[in-house]
Amino acid sequence: MERVRIGIVGIGNMGSSHARYIAAGEVAGAELAAVCDISADRLRWAKEQFGEKLQTFETVDAMLESGAVDAILICNLHFDHPGTAMKAFARGIHVLCEKPAGVYTKQVREMNEAAASSGVRFAMMFNQxxxxxxxxxxxxxxxxxxxxxxxxxxxxxxxxxxxxxxxxxxxxxxxxxxxxxxxxxxxxxxxxxxxxxxxxxxxxxxxxxxxxxxxxxxxxxxxxxxxxxxxxxxxxxxxxxxxxxxxxxxxxxxxxxxxxxxxxxxxxxxxxxxxxxxxxxxxxxxxxxxxxxxxxxxxPEPKGHRSITQNWVDSIRLGTPLVAPGEEGIRxxxxxxxxxxxxxxxxxxxxxxxxxxxxxxxxxxxxxxxxxx
Known part of the structure; x- marks a missing residue:
């Protein structure tokens, strides 16, 4: 894969931060292709910030079914992290999840099992x-x-x-x-x-x-x-x-x-x-x-979140081992x-x-x- 098309789920504080450095070309081999949010105001803001080519979606399902993304970065509410990830796994879409992995381990265990059987690259945003x-x-x-x-x-x-x-x-x-x-x-x-x-x-x-x-x-x-x-x-x-x-x-x-x-x-x-x-x-x-x-x-300190995002993209494109495998979020x-x-x-x-x-x-x-x- 020459370039990984990334979609961001949730364009609030953390989602916006990730979107900025990806859109600025600071992650080699990646591009910001789409964002998803329930807020029409946030979607308008994303278009204004990142250009008309950016695709916007009101639901996760619409983004995942669009064919516009190869991978998603999950930045929505804590309770929704596992469910969003599992929808992506079912469609063969790679996942990078913001912390925490979820709210309760029973839910996260189900997410890990789905990831293991999907064959996609699943990582946690454990930048530290x-x-x-x-x-x-x-x-x-x-x-x-x-x-x-x-x-x-x-x-x-x-x-x-x-x-x-x-x-x-x-x-x-x-x-x-x-x-x-x-x-x-x-x-x-x-x-x-x-x-x-x-x-x-x-x-x-x-x-x-x-x-x-x-x-x-x-x-x-x-x-x-x-x-x-x-x-x-x-x-x-x-x-x-x-x-x-x-x-x-x-x-x-x-x-x-x-x-x-x-x-x-x-x-x-x-x-x-x-x-x-x-x-x-x-x-x-x-x-x-x-x-x-x-x-x-x-x-020296690395570039924080960008380091994990780059590692995830490299894992998708080149098979590089993950620094923070998603399955370890349950620990x-x-x-x-x-x-x-x-x-x-x-x-x-x-x-x-x-x-x-x-x-x-x-x-x-x-x-x-x-x-x-």
Whole structure:
């Protein structure tokens, strides 16, 4: 395929952002062929911005049946991501999906099964997987340089949102409109990176979520979660949209040292002797292994979303391996689903999450939501 004709589903904030760089020719081998949106105003805006050759559609089905696109970039409401993707898979159309993969894992599992049988290229817009900081962290863990993981802590509170943000759309921060709050809207990248770099999911989660603590919203705006991993390691994840200034600090400790990512820097405190070996051989009263503080050099930041879009297009045209395969979107979502389930039941949530129980409790909240489509 010489050029991939891309259609964008949903031309709101994120859809517009993607449309601009694709239309500007910043993704080699791709062209912006069409957009789809339920808003006539947005479709008129797209025509004005990108020219009369751009095809516009009011429904996903009309776009997919038109023959105008080879691939779609999904930027509509969270609940609609899996259904939109599955319609594309059924027609042999490639898919790049904005985060999150969906709202509940049962729905996303069905999407993954449909993708696997379709033979198309399916990717998630996990652009932070291209960050040199997290690539290096994953390398230090995968290579064994950090040793066996013992503890992970992530404080990510740089999501401050005023009430006016939530008031800008009736669907925002509602169970029926978005399906969740800070975990589902702001944190999918961090939840994905957390499991992707560490290389494993927890075995169980105990989470405490505050719903509408700082703002007049239905969903969670503060979360503290404690997790336990199969190897005995533990972890903590803290996030909120209600405090400023915020912190973004990821700390991963292994038996060979500790890595901290903060302020766009990666620092490795490397033990010269692994802690288990030191503990086994040391005979003094007080002591600890010699430790070297190393500022790990990393490369320049890539072009964010464009990097993932380029990788997806290259995968379609050239067979390039995907940086963020779509099927992996369920992994970070399983973490947020487990946190919700733990908070709703005031108990531990095991992973894999009880999908039927989670959906039933979510459905109850959707039925009483202030938002109606």
């Amino acid at each position: 997987r291209t960050s040199p900081l997290y690539i290096k962290l994953k390398d230090l863990i995968d290579s064994g340089e950090l040793g066996e993981i013992r503890r992970t802590n992530w404080i990510i509170t740089t999501w401050y949102r005023p009430q006016s943000y939530y008031d800008s759309g009736q669907w925002r921060a509602t169970w029926a409109g978005e399906g969740g709050g800070v975990l589902l809207n702001q944190c999918p990248h961090q939840l994905d990176l957390w499991q992707w770099t560490v290389g494993m999911l927890p075995s169980r989660v105990r989470a405490f979520c505050s719903f509408g603590k700082y703002r007049d919203i239905e969903v969670e705006d503060e979360v503290t979660a404690y997790v336990e991993y199969p190897n005995g390691a533990t972890g903590v994840f803290v996030t909120t949209t209600g405090e400023t200034p915020g912190t973004n600090r990821l700390e991963v400790t292994g038996d060979r040292g500790k890595v901290v990512i903060e302020d766009n820097k990666l620092t490795f405190w490397r033990l010269r002797v692994p802690e288990p070996e030191f503990n086994r051989t040391f005979q003094g009263t007080f002591g600890q292994p010699e430790c070297w503080k190393i500022d790990i050099p990393v490369g 970070g979502l399983s973490l947020s689903n487990a946190m919700y389930l733990s908070a709703w039941t005031d108990d531990w949530a095991e992973l894999p999450v009880d999908e039927d129980k989670f959906y039933e409790l979510l459905r109850q909240r959707i039925e009483t939501s202030r938002y109606r489509k």
